[in-house]
Amino acid sequence: MSKKKKTRLSKLKRNLNALKASNPAMFNWLEKQQDVNWIQEIRSENGDQNLLIQSGGSLINAYPMDDPKKEAKEAANKMNLYKENVSIIIGIGLGYFCKAVLEKREKEHRVIVIDPVGHIIKLALSKFDFSKELQNGQLMLLPGKSEMIYLLHFLSSQFVVSDWMLTTEKYPRLRPHEYEEIINAAQETVNQIMCNTGTVAGAAGGIIADNDVSCMPYVIRHRGVNELKNLFKNKPAILVSTGPSLAKNIHHLIDLKDRAVIICVGQAIRPLLAYGIKIDFSCTVDFGEVNIGHFKGLMDCNIPLVTINRTYAPLLKQWQGPKFIAATPVPGYEDMATGILTDKGFIEAGGSVAHLSFGLAQLLGCNPIAFLGQDLALSGGSHTPLADASGEVQVNEQGGIDWIVKDPRCSLTGKDKIYSMGQVHYVPGFYGKPVLTNMGLASFLTVFSGMVERHLEENKKGKNNAKTSN
Numbered sequence: 436m437s438k439k440k441k442t443r444l445s446k447l448k449r450n451l452n453a454l455k456a457s458n459p460a461m462f463n464w465l466e467k468q469q470d471v472n473w474i475q476e477i478r479s480e481n482g483d484q485n486l487l488i489q490s491g492g493s494l495i496n497a498y499p500m501d502d503p504k505k506e507a508k509e510a511a512n513k514m515n516l517y518k519e520n521v522s523i524i525i526g527i528g529l530g531y532f533c534k535a536v537l538e539k540r541e542k543e544h545r546v547i548v549i550d551p552v553g554h555i556i557k558l559a560l561s562k563f564d565f566s567k568e569l570q571n572g573q574l575m576l577l578p579g580k581s582e583m584i585y586l587l588h589f590l591s592s593q594f595v596v597s598d599w600m601l602t603t604e605k606y607p608r609l610r611p612h613e614y615e616e617i618i619n620a621a622q623e624t625v626n627q628i629m630c631n632t633g634t635v636a637g638a639a640g641g642i643i644a645d646n647d648v649s650c651m652p653y654v655i656r657h658r659g660v661n662e663l664k665n666l667f668k669n670k671p672a673i674l675v676s677t678g679p680s681l682a683k684n685i686h687h688l689i690d691l692k693d694r695a696v697i698i699c700v701g702q703a704i705r706p707l708l709a710y711g712i713k714i715d716f717s718c719t720v721d722f723g724e725v726n727i728g729h730f731k732g733l734m735d736c737n738i739p740l741v742t743i744n745r746t747y748a749p750l751l752k753q754w755q756g757p758k759f760i761a762a763t764p765v766p767g768y769e770d771m772a773t774g775i776l777t778d779k780g781f782i783e784a785g786g787s788v789a790h791l792s793f794g795l796a797q798l799l800g801c802n803p804i805a806f807l808g809q810d811l812a813l814s815g816g817s818h819t820p821l822a823d824a825s826g827e828v829q830v831n832e833q834g835g836i837d838w839i840v841k842d843p844r845c846s847l848t849g850k851d852k853i854y855s856m857g858q859v860h861y862v863p864g865f866y867g868k869p870v871l872t873n874m875g876l877a878s879f880l881t882v883f884s885g886m887v888e889r890h891l892e893e894n895k896k897g898k899n900n901a902k903t904s905n
Contacts, residue, residue, distance in 0.1 A: 709821075
C-alpha cells in the first residue's frame, strides 16, 4: 500500500472515530452507504484532487481545474465567520470549502454540512482531518433534510445566532435529484427562523442577552428540573397546546381528572382553568414581551412553572408559584455566569414550548405520552379562540402568510399590525386533505418525530434491561 493511501485511510479512521463518539446516528448511517457511479476522482492541473460529476449526459468538474483550493479560500475570506454566526454548507465535496471555513472562523463559530451522498462524505473525510472539530461539535455532519431542520431550529432556540450563512457547493446543483429538496428546505428554514415572530426579529440577540443577566437572581435561587426526574414514573401524561383543535377536545380532559399528568404551554393555562381542569405543570420558553401576556391575572394560580433560564425576566419575577429551571447549554463557558446553572438540569426544547413539554414528560418518566391541541397547522387560524394570541391567518398575493392578532390581552395586537409567518407550505392533514402551515411548524413535526422515536427506543432499551436484570 502506498504512503499516500495509508495517509488517506488514517485520516478517514480518525474522522470516523470522532463521528462515532459525537454523532452515533450519523456514523451508523454513513457505514451503510454504498459508492455511487456518477462520481469520478481525477487530478487537477496542479496535482490536487478533483471530481467529475455526471449531470445528464455530461461530466462536469466540481472544482476549477487549475487550483481547487483557491476558489474555496477566496469564498471563505469574504464570509463573516464570527463566533455568534453559523455556517450552513450544502454538499461537502472533497472538503476544500469546509476546511477553508474552519481555518478562517472564530473559535466558537459552528459549521453545519449537509450531504445525502455517503460516498462523497467519505472522500472528504479521507482528504482532511476534521476529527477535532467533529469531536467538539464545531463541525456537524448531517445526511438529510429532517436532521437539518431539527438542528437549525434547535440551535436557534438554545443559542444567540446573529446570522446564518447558507452556501451551496457547485456540484449539488448538477444533481437535483439528490440535492434540490435539501437546498430548498435549507433556504426556507433559515428564512423562517429569521422571520419568526417569536424571535423579535433583529433584536433577538440583545433581548436574550438581557434575559440571561436579568433572570440570574431568580434562576439561581429556584429549583432545577433535575429534581423532577422520574417523579411520575410510568404515569400517563397529556401535553396540552393551543392549536385550533383544543376548543373541540378540551372537554375530554374533564373526564380524566387525576388519571393523567397534565402538562400545558403557558397560553393554555387560562382555558384549562376555566374548564376546572387541574394542571400539574406549565411550560414556557419565549423570551419576548408577548410571553407575559399569557400569564396576566394568573401569577398567583400556584401552578408549577417549568422554564429555561433565559425566558422573559419579568415573568420569573412576578410568578408566585413553584419554578423549576432548565439550563441552556453553553459548551466551553461552564465556569461563567450562565454556565454555573448547568446543575439545574437540561430539557430538550427543540425550538418550541411544546417540545419542552414533551421533554419534561420524558424527564418525569411518564408513559404513555399523548398530545392535545398540537395542530401545527394554520387552516383554522393561528390558535384556538380560547388563547390570548389567537389571530386570523391570511395568504397574501406573494404566497406569504399574514398573521393578525386581535385579542387585546396580547402585546402583538394593534391597528394595522400584520406579522409575517413565512411562505405557504401545504402538508397532508389528519383526514388526508392538504392543510396550510409554514416551514417552521412543519419542521416542528420533524422534531417531534425524532423526539418520539428516541423516546420509544429508550423505553424499549429500558424494558430489555429490566428483563435481563430479572
